[in-house]
Amino acid sequence: xxxxxxxxxxxxxxxxxxxxxxxxxxxxxxxxxxxxxxxxxxxxxxxxxxxxxxxxxxxxxxxxxxxxxxxxxxxxxxxxxxxxxxxxxxxxxxxxxxxxxxxxxxxxxxxxxxxxxxxxxxxxxxxxxxxxxxxxxxxxxxxxxxxxxxxxxxxxxxxxxxxxxxxxxxxxxxxxxxxxxxxxxxx
Numbered sequence: 001x002x003x004x005x006x007x008x009x010x011x012x013x014x015x016x017x018x019x020x021x022x023x024x025x026x027x028x029x030x031x032x033x034x035x036x037x038x039x040x041x042x043x044x045x046x047x048x049x050x051x052x053x054x055x056x057x058x059x060x061x062x063x064x065x066x067x068x069x070x071x072x073x074x075x076x077x078x079x080x081x082x083x084x085x086x087x088x089x090x091x092x093x094x095x096x097x098x099x100x101x102x103x104x105x106x107x108x109x110x111x112x113x114x115x116x117x118x119x120x121x122x123x124x125x126x127x128x129x130x131x132x133x134x135x136x137x138x139x140x141x142x143x144x145x146x147x148x149x150x151x152x153x154x155x156x157x158x159x160x161x162x163x164x165x166x167x168x169x170x171x172x173x174x175x176x177x178x179x180x181x182x183x184x185x186x187x
Contacts, residue, residue: 032056032084033082033084033085034059034082035079035082036079036082041081041120042118042120042121043082044123045083045124046127047085047087048085049061058085059083066164070160074184075184076184082116086109086128088105088108119153119187120152120183121153121154122180124157124158125139125162126138126139126159128159133156139156139158155176155179157173158176
């Protein structure tokens with residue numbers, strides 16, 4: 001489905017109401033998202049950490065640099081994808097989101113996904129995968145397997161931060177991004 005071109009600024013106005021949410025009070029900035037709002041690939045990570053909060057942009061630390069390497073395996077550059085976070089306002093100290101936090105953020109991520117309208121959604125890690133696929137099955141069992149959720153093709157992968165410290169996850173993640181590149185080329 002083709003939709004009218006939209007700027008990232010306009011997209012943020014339309015689908016991000018985080019400024020009206022009480023979860024945003026503890027944040028320096030609202031980490032909305034970054035990249036091409038017309039991307040074929042949307043990458044959904046977990047809540048932003050301290051670096052993301054300070055810079056207002058997802059994936060800016062070591063995991064962000066590694067993500068750029070992974071994107072190259074899929075023949076993509078960071079500017080060609082849209083990177084979002086599941087809970088954009090969650091305080092960095094809160095590693096276990098409460099159901100009410102998820103409930104507050106879910107509609108805005110859903111609106112954001114519909115507005116961008118990607119072909120593929122890549123979920124990074126357990127939380128993002130469970131959130132998008134609405135499953136209790138962990139990333140260990142789901143990574144690298146293409147799933148259909150509504151009209152979106154979803155590819156769950158390990159979080160790049162976890163792969164920085166675990167060679168097995170690193171190898172799996174690199175294979176998964178190579179697969180993503182093959183899937184994109186086949187379309």
